Amino acid sequence: MPPARITVLISGSGTNLQALIDATKDGSLPNCEIIRVISNRKSAYGLTRARNANIPTTYHNLLPYKRKEGVSESAARDAYDADLATIVLADHPDLVVCAGWMHILTPSFLDPLSTTTPPLPVINLHPALPAAFNGANAIERAHAAWVQGKVDKTGVMVHYVVQEVDMGEPIVVREIQFQEGDAGEGGVERLEERVHHVEWGVIVEGVRRAVGKLRGEGEGGEGMNSSSFVPCLDLLTLNNSLSDIQMSIWVQGSQLNNIPSASVCSPLDSWCKELDLMSPVFPLDPQGKSKGSGD
Numbered sequence: 001m002p003p004a005r006i007t008v009l010i011s012g013s014g015t016n017l018q019a020l021i022d023a024t025k026d027g028s029l030p031n032c033e034i035i036r037v038i039s040n041r042k043s044a045y046g047l048t049r050a051r052n053a054n055i056p057t058t059y060h061n062l063l064p065y066k067r068k069e070g071v072s073e074s075a076a077r078d079a080y081d082a083d084l085a086t087i088v089l090a091d092h093p094d095l096v097v098c099a100g101w102m103h104i105l106t107p108s109f110l111d112p113l114s115t116t117t118p119p120l121p122v123i124n125l126h127p128a129l130p131a132a133f134n135g136a137n138a139i140e141r142a143h144a145a146w147v148q149g150k151v152d153k154t155g156v157m158v159h160y161v162v163q164e165v166d167m168g169e170p171i172v173v174r175e176i177q178f179q180e181g182d183a184g185e186g187g188v189e190r191l192e193e194r195v196h197h198v199e200w201g202v203i204v205e206g207v208r209r210a211v212g213k214l215r216g217e218g219e220g221g222e223g224m225n226s227s228s229f230v231p232c233l234d235l236l237t238l239n240n241s242l243s244d245i246q247m248s249i250w251v252q253g254s255q256l257n258n259i260p261s262a263s264v265c266s267p268l269d270s271w272c273k274e275l276d277l278m279s280p281v282f283p284l285d286p287q288g289k290s291k292g293s294g295d
């Protein structure tokens with residue numbers, strides 16, 4: 001079977017792109033190839049990561065569209081997105097991954113992809129739980145809600161992209177419990193660091209599942225212990241210590257319940273091992289410099 005062709009959209013440092021690049025090389029994302037990286041920001045360090053990995057890159061900026069005489073903001077965005085779809089479709093990818101893409105995608109982009117045969121799926125990494133903090137700055141907003149006592153956890157998900165922002169069907173969801181150390185000076189930054197470490201694993205698992213689904217490999221995707229796999233189990237809640245994993249079960253974005261890991265049946269244990277979630281070692285920080293900022 002030829003490798004799955006993946007196009008990645010970025011806007012910033014590209015640490016999640018780097019996690020995908022590393023995964024295609026170390027075997028944790030088997031038979032997948034990143035065929036192009038597209039950024040809306042010229043200075044995005046993710047473009048450097050792509051070039052270092054010999055992956056074709058495209059810089060697709062919105063400003064020239066907005067500067068055209070007599071063109072409204074929405075018309076400019078439509079034209080921009082239509083051209084983005086043309087760029088993407090020219091490579092005949094199997095999957096598009098938004099890894100920190102900081103534009104809301106309009107139907108001018110989504111419609112051409114959904115009407116190809118087969119439809120070209122778009123997935124997105126979002127640093128929040130389903131329907132919790134949709135849109136930009138989700139980590140900061142979740143932290144503010146925790147400080148105000150409104151939430152006791154946040155998380156990361158990969159979901160299918162639909163027009164309604166961050167409301168597409170979740171593919172993988174992982175909860176993150178707030179910690180005492182998230183309060184006070186530097187609390188947001190400490191939370192962000194934990195969120196990013198979780199993201200680097202979740203984005204790989206999300207792509208693996210989306211590719212598995214494209215290939216008709218069932219819920220868990222290739223390599224999962226699918227015979228005993230609990231299909232609806234998409235979520236692991238890691239509280240402060242890995243030794244005490246709380247399992248929550250989400251189905252189609254709705255949380256069903258929390259069950260203490262002690263009562264977890266063996267298939268889940270094997271699933272945990274399969275995903276290396278029992279290990280205290282999260283995915284290594286993708287190589288390359290620390291998070292930069294987009295321009």
Ligand SMILES: Nc1nc2c(c(=O)[nH]1)N[C@@H](CN(C=O)c1ccc(C(=O)N[C@@H](CCC(=O)O)C(=O)O)cc1)CN2
Nearest residue numbers: 101102103104105124126135136161162163164165166
């Ligand atoms: N139609 C969709 N587009 C996008 C989705 C989606 O689910 N449906 N996911 C987002 C990613 N994203 C959150 O995960 C997100 C990114 C950016 C914004 C946003 O408000 N962007 C502003 C501009 C911000 C900037 O340029 O700095 C905007 O587009 O006006 C919201 C959500 C990817 N797109």
Ligand SMILES: NCC(=O)N[C@@H]1O[C@H](COP(=O)([O-])[O-])[C@@H](O)[C@H]1O
Nearest residue numbers: 012013014015016017100126127135
């Ligand atoms: N709403 C989308 C969104 O907030 N995406 C976020 O952008 C960052 C990209 O980091 P990276 O450039 O280092 O991969 C990630 O934290 C990702 O969750």
